[in-house]
Amino acid sequence: MSNFKTCSLCSKEWSSLEELLEDSAMDFGGYQAFPRHPERSLLLFTHKADKCGTTFSFKIDTFTKFARKPIKFSEFEFGKELDCEGHCLDTNNLSPCHSKNCPGRELRDLLQVVKSKMKADEAA
Numbered sequence: 001m002s003n004f005k006t007c008s009l010c011s012k013e014w015s016s017l018e019e020l021l022e023d024s025a026m027d028f029g030g031y032q033a034f035p036r037h038p039e040r041s042l043l044l045f046t047h048k049a050d051k052c053g054t055t056f057s058f059k060i061d062t063f064t065k066f067a068r069k070p071i072k073f074s075e076f077e078f079g080k081e082l083d084c085e086g087h088c089l090d091t092n093n094l095s096p097c098h099s100k101n102c103p104g105r106e107l108r109d110l111l112q113v114v115k116s117k118m119k120a121d122e123a124a
């Protein structure tokens, strides 16, 4: 059986991305955007198991198969001309971007799909 990911601290193994997302001990805690290289953006997960608590990251291309639309990975502009709601570069904010023109929007839409696949306790 193939192994998708092994926790570097507690050695728990997940055989697939789906299995990892459905593990209630997994907490989707952050999203690190790289405006100049959006295809390298990282999704950050914490393994909230006993004696663990380590955080690991996956490149966004691990998740693009879940995207509702193909992702273009446009570079961000950084400037104020962007009608972004301002959280597209905030690592701790996983909210969608409702801007029409922000290049971060499609990536943030993908975050919502990933969240919907998780069974983690909302109150955590």
Ligand SMILES: [Zn+2]
Pocket: 007, 008, 009, 010, 011, 012, 047, 049, 052, 053, 054
């Ligand atoms: Zn672990």
Ligand SMILES: [Zn+2]
Pocket: 083, 084, 085, 086, 087, 088, 097, 098, 099, 102, 103, 104, 105
């Ligand atoms: Zn935005």
